Amino acid sequence: MSKKMVILGGGESGVGAAILAKKEGYEVFLSDGGQLKNTYRSDLQNHGILFEEGGHSESRILDADEVMKSPGIPDKTPMVKAIRAKGIPVISEIELAWRHKGDGRVIGITGSNGKSTTTALTYHICRHGGLDAALVGNIGYSFARQVAEDPKQWYVCEISSFQLDDIHAFRSEIAILTNITEDHLDRYDYKFENYIASKFRITMNQTAEDYFIYCADDPIIKKYIDQFEIHSNPLPFTMQQDINQGGSIRNGQMNINTGSEKLQMSIYDFALKGIHNQYNTMAAGIASATVGIRKEKIREAIQSFEALEHRMEYVSTVRGVEFINDSKATNVNSTWYALESMEKPTILILGGVDKGNDYSLIRDLVKEKVKAIVCLGVDNRKIHEAFQQDVPLMVNTASAEEAVKAAFHFATKGDVVLLSPACASFDLFKNYEDRGRQFKEAVRDL
Template sequence: MKRLAILGAGESGLGAAMLAGQKGYAVFVSDSGQISATRKAEMERLDISFEEGKHSEEKILNADLIIKSPGISPKTELVAKASLAGIPIIDELEFAFGYTKGKVIAITGTNGKTTTTLLTYHLLKEAGLDVGLAGNVGKSWAAQLLEGDHAWWVIECSSFQIDGFVDFRPSVAILCNITPDHLDRYEYKIDQYIDSKFGIFKNMTSADQAILFAEDALTKEGLKANTIHASKLWISAWGAQQAGAWTDGDTLTYDVSGKSVQVPVDTLSIKGKHNLLNALCAGSAALIAGVTDVDLMLGFRTFKNAPHRMELIREVNGVKFINDSKGTNVEATVYALASYENPLIWIAGGVDKGNDYSVLSSLAGEKVKSLICLGKDNEKLKKAFTSIISDIRETRDIAEAVAWGHELGEPGDVVLLSPACASFDLFKNYEDRGTQFRVAVEKLKPKAIA
């Protein structure tokens, strides 16, 4: 019996343990932190061995295979020892891939990948295709395979997950874009981060389809050092492509799989220039999978985006409150600011990841009338915009930030939470930050009309 050690008892770790147990592995789950009571009860029910609060090296280094949580760096001492010992170390997605007969649409990118993943899944599902959703969004792929397979799987892949791929091969792979992010994981070398993203294509053949953004500078850099054997489709906001999809701002045009389809932009339920690119990517993948032009348009009309991503919470006294808590890097916030013509009251801040705020200067100067800094250390953020935005204030209380937005807002304004930073100084994660924003907005009472 093969011995399998799983590092991390989160969603993906537990799912991998459950699938591995069914497939006859001797499974041992190890988590350096505390495991939730629900997950411990599930492992006890399934007779899966586990430990918490430590990693027992003698057990882990005795394994034939290790599946590690994507969040664990390959440079940690235990993982490095396992690697030197010649033990294969993979990701849950790599493990699950070995037990599916379905075709995979894999989606990565620094920004837009969650929206593109959810939209692609929605388009296929609404068109009646047999499709599942997994990866960096939704439930563990491995756990879902215990319940059954699908003809198609739409999988969101982070760079950390891609780093654990060995045989994972999508039929369709989308690279939305590349901008600097998570560089602390890649020795602060952008080339390493680019190579990680391009790893999604490494096992593809000429029978497969790769979808890339024609105007993305770092994608072009990646093509110089990485060979893609799949057929390439290009999406563009600038002009027509020989094979792919593009937009002129009024219409989405697809020339994909022998199909020529046009979709009016005003039929999309999601707004903003960045979402046009997401729709070009998702629509291209859907057409490849066999979705018809009619079902494509119907799917675009009925799609609802994920929480915490350009999410309208409420309108109070003519002021819209938008939750973009998932905007955890500068480029995501560029897209958010660019999506509105209205005057903005911008709530930003958190854990700075080496941000270059200069790319926001032009948009902020043009659109932002007030900046509310929400974080423990706001000095870098304030310094970047002091000469650009006349009204800058700071707080560690999200309810106070929302109250200020309500106070400052005039009819037609937008109060936008788009932090451009990670959330871990004041919140558990971006979901917690977005949820607290929503609660605070929902508690607002309309101003009395004079």
């Protein structure tokens, strides 16, 4: 008898998991409470996978031997509660992918901020260095779909805390933890410790042959690292101390030492600018050195990398006013990093769905650098309360076009308009990509 696998959720990770499970001989049924995108519906039909949308058939789901839950579905939904109450094992898509990846190995990257950039840069270095690698996880193809359709020797995988919550045997030979700041607390009973524990799960199944690359300057990682049993080789990266192994930046010079490889490089040669990107570059450089990529190749790749769309992406300069799209900044810390790298007077576009934001974190930077705030969201009261004492110019807008016009109105030659919302986008947009694209279109229409 083949094992009955129910897939809950029909987005990229759900459909990828369904395709892999079917290929591996499971009896697969996918259930989505909403409507499937046309491309995903076609994928399921083409692979002969049974599915439902617009609701869940409880009896059928509770007949599963195992459930793969998409990361976007919270544990507190009635369907997930019923599955757990019945004792049916729940796994995440990366767990399923890992189970069937054969000899492939994983570079897993997690953290509250910087993980997409670090993942993309690590992948860029690996490919430039000749590694047979795929870019998977939150950033592109689902890990499961890649394993099903085009297996590789290495998977450079961006992993969210939600994906780590339902792993059992999943193991990253190389794990990167960029930093931990308060985010998604609505999913963790508003307990920061629960979210911290979730991030450290990336080390859970690592062995003495593996590597754990982490930011030694991050106050939360520093405070909590000793509470977790970590068996892998630590490779910290830092700008604040001298270390024997790992990565450090001192006097404008990056030094990487993994034991087998040593690399030196000037930070002025980095393609990515800003202090936060120096941390991301160290992490990616260390990871690449541990998989045996030659230092010349690492150096070349760090110099030639192009920034991601929606992450501090230069859009255009209109009448001396520069526009930057940082729509991927969906929490306050991401916006802190964006503001920290601003060198000109800034008009900041903020707002959206607040995930329990503490705006006091960016108050000093706002006072120092921001001359006007344009709110882009349905409910902007919290932003007004946070900054009304510090920023004389504040206005509410309800579309990307309105926000861009208002910001341009406040700006003078030599200013920067920065879209770095510190919030999720679901009140006015489909997702942060949609928000970023609408922003770019509005800038081009000025």
